[in-house]
Amino acid sequence: MRGHDWINTCLPDELILEILRRLDSKASHDACSLVCKRWLGLDRLSRSTLRIGASGSPDIFIKFLAQRFVNVKAVHIDERLSISLPVNTGKRRGRAENALTSVKLHYTDQTRPDKEDDCESFCLTDSGLTAVADGFSKLEKLSLIWCSNVTSFGIMSLGQKCIFLKSLDLQGCYVGDQGLAVVGQYCKQLEDLNLRFCESLTDSGLVELATKCGKSLKSLGVAACARITDKSLEAVGFHCKSLETLSLDSEFISDKGVLAIAQGCPLLKVLKIQCINVTDRALIVVGVSCLSLEMLALHSFQQFTDEGLRSIGKGCKKLNNLILSDCNFLGDMGLEAIATGCTELTHLEVNGCHNIGTIGLESVGKSCPRLTELALLYCQRIGNFALTEVGRGCKYLQALHLVDCSSLGDEAICSIARGCRNLKKLHIRRCYEVGSKGIIAVGENCHSLTDLSLRFCDRVWNEALIAVGQGCPLQYLNVSGCNQIGDAGIVAIARGCPELSYLDVSVLQNLGDMALAELGEGCPLLKDIILSHCHQITDIGLSHLVKNCQMLKLCHMVYCPNITSAGVATVVSSCPNIKKVLVEKWKVSPRTKRRASSVLSYLCVDL
Template identity: 70%
Template sequence: MRGYDLINAVLPDELILEIFHKLDGLKSSCDACSLVCKRWLMIERLSRRTVRIGASGNPDAFVKLLVQRFVNVRNVYIDERLPVSSPFQFGYSIVPGPTHTIKKRRRTKNARPSLEAPHTSEDSRFEERELEPFSLSDAGLFTLAEGFANLEKLSLVWCSNVTSMGLKSIAEKCGSLKTLDLQGCYVGDQGLAAVGECCKQLEDLNLRFCEGLTDTGLVELSRGCGKSLKALGIAACAKITDISLEAVGSHCTLLQTLSLDSEFIKNKGVLSVARGCSSLKVLKLQCINVTDEALLAVGTFCTSLELLALYSFQRFTDRSLCAIGNVCKKLKSLTLSDCYFLSDKSLEAIATGCSELAQLEVNGCHNIGTSGLEAIGKSCPGLSELALLYCQRIGNSALFEVGRGCKLLQALNLVDCSNIGDDAVCSIAQGCQNLKKLHIRRCYEIGDKGIITVGENCKFLTDLSLRFCDRVGDAALIAIGQGCSLRYLNVSGCHQIGDAGLIAIARGCPELVYLDVSVLQNLGDMALWELGEGCPLLKDIVLSHCRQITDVGLAYLVKKCTKLESCHMVYCPFITSAGVATVVSSCVNIKKVLVEKWKVSQRTRRRAGSILSYLCMDL
């Protein structure tokens, strides 16, 4: 009945709250519910489970505000990689939704992300507190702990003003904590030990760039919550050595994920983990002092291993991968990056023993060639993702075998593979017709022939990148536009592509949301006109170094593409301040415009200073 509120008159708060919990999680849905009436606003606040806080003028005050409004929060994510120099230079808005976010509206031109390591003394945190009044402090963590006693996930990314005192308050009040991310925080051993003592349900711990920690803290944590810990990440912690990993191997028997990036970890530590953590499923290592001995132990004891990533290993040989292939039958993902002493024998061992392999990345392993990848193609029919980066010794016949044997391949990434050409791409296109993602960069033997075959056979392709492939021209894009419905397209640096190719894309790919056509010297306004007509969902476009487009084509594009959020257009000589003003005034959703500073009028700068970015501040 018109004018009669059936829902609020009949449904109790508890039932409406339960309905809110069943929402699809979209911000727009929660926004709509919270705006119905004050009652729904209050109930919707009770349904909030996640809070995200970016850089803020006074994070302690924000935390206090959130604690008062959202009493049932379980997950808190705080990221201070974008520091604030003054509270009067920033404006912030609280964005409603299932994930509560505090984000900045504008930023001064001098504010920039800081990834510098914190200071080397925890006590100095207190001495410099007045110099950093706008970083989260121990007082803010204490408020957080008092207000969110049922906290399960806490992420403190680069909160460099937080010390062991604040972390100890979290540990003592939030006994249900399951996930803790301390990346870039200069907390000490006392705080970590308190977590081990109080948080007996802790499962996931990230200690990347926690330079204040030593073996003492991690050993105490391992003893305290070793029975629950399942994931551990360590990077750039100079005072954490094999002693810590020995404790992890002894106490954390349920550990499933380990990520190590350290020059101070040696064989002894990895050996301890391999022997003590037989449930290990994910292992990522960038440890220059680890050798065959440690990886042989992984191959011997870690029979459940599913993901192995090895970065910059120069002290182990094929023996290690042969051991992995012989024992780790469940291996599904393998990444080998800059492993100079591995050869085809390693991939052959993996292919023979790990038939369930689904993802493979070979990056800069100069002794791996064609025969190794051929073995993968013959023995791993479930391969779905393949990345070959800087693999100069891998030739066409390797991809012939992949095309014949890996019918489920969905993603292929080729970078600087000088011996791979059109015939190889044709084989992939004809054999792997479920391909959804194809990225090719600087593979100069690949041209129209291979890409035309992709357009004719890979009807599910949605993501295509052909960066600096100077043999690819309009004919290739015409075939793609006729055969595929792309959402993402990058043809940066393909100088043979002009209006005809982009017009075909505009007419054949109405769901396109991302387009990079930078450094296309033959692209003109006609292509922009067609893109405006055919791609109304376009959100991001890169037009930089396109020397023939003008304000006219740009105006038509932004008039039709009303969802546009970012536009890069530096070094476009025929785009003037009028064109920049047109973009800013026509696109209500625009968030970033990259342009030369001298092309921005004072009026445009006043109107949209927060979304303007300049390639060179003094140009």
């Protein structure tokens, strides 16, 4: 019957709650909460996660949130998030309670922007953390990111009341050993602990926690904690037999600590180390003892050689992800040992390891047929033949990243294009030997490519993009700094890639209004566009672009001399979903500033 509310009459609360739990986005939840008071109440019951940015009076906000969202199990508080006004503040700007139905909170008061007291009001304190503990009794996951006013007293209150806590992230929090000890005493289900940049912690706190709740701990991250040493890792190795993930970044941890973990935690699957005092000795024991290792990341190692990697290749047969960054003494022999021993390898990143060359990567192409992602950054000694072997042997490769690899050119890219036809992502930056021939081969062979970035590749011409536009369903394209590309190449993309959502054409001196008009006609799904340093585009081109691109959210157009205040106003007024416009401040008219100050960002601000 028309006008009758069949849904609310027939559906019980339990069924509506189940529908709300299956929604996959916050926007969908927000829309459902606006249907009626009943749905608003049920939506609040269904919410399990809260994300809170820098908020005015956060301690008070949390008390209100706890009253409304009683089934929350995860709380993320990140004080790095910017403080911004809503688009239309109107007369209700001072009523903080109106924003409480939103999961992600932002608050600002422009009346006293220069007072230090206001800065303090945006920081969570122990009182707010106590409110979290009192209000969210079912809490399982808590992230406190750079909450610098939280101390051990707040963490102690949390530990005593949130006994179901499984994950605790204290990145950048100045908490002490007492709080960590209490968490260990009461939170017997704790599995994940992140202590990055917790400068006030010492061995005492971490040892106490490992002793009391080590049986459940599965993941531990320690970085920039000057007073956490090998003693802590020895306690973790002795008590935390179920540890699966360890991330270390410290100048004060040596072989002794890593050896304790390797020998005491046989279930270790993920190991990330950036410790300048760790040597081959530790890595050899990891290869012997950690047979379940699946991911290994070694950063800035100066004290070990290929011997350590040979041990990993010999023992860690399940390794599928390897990152080698700034390891100056690793060479082809070490990478060859990994390739021949770890044939399940799917992800490989080599970054700034100047002794790794063509021979090492050839071995990967010959021995690792399951490779799906390869990143080569600042690898000057790797030549074309290495990627020829990858093209022959790694048929499942889906992503290739190349940065500053001066010896790689069109021959390498052609080999990848012909051999790896499942390629979906290709990112190339400052590889000056790569030109149109290689990219044409990609367009002709890689018909699943959706993500292409060719930054500062000045040998790529329009014909390359024409081939890509005819053969690849691109959604992401970055050709920033490719000086030879002009209207013809971008027009081909506009006509051939209707699903394009991101485009960066900055620093293209030959790009004009014709390309923008074609983008407006052919790419209605475009959300982000970067036009900075394009000297030929004008307000006319912008008007054609935004006419049909109604989903546009971001537009950068600094250093575009032919774009005026009228063009800026056109973008702001024509795009209902616009979130950010980056432009010179002097190009914004007073009227535009009044209408859309919240979405405007400026290259330069008044000092």
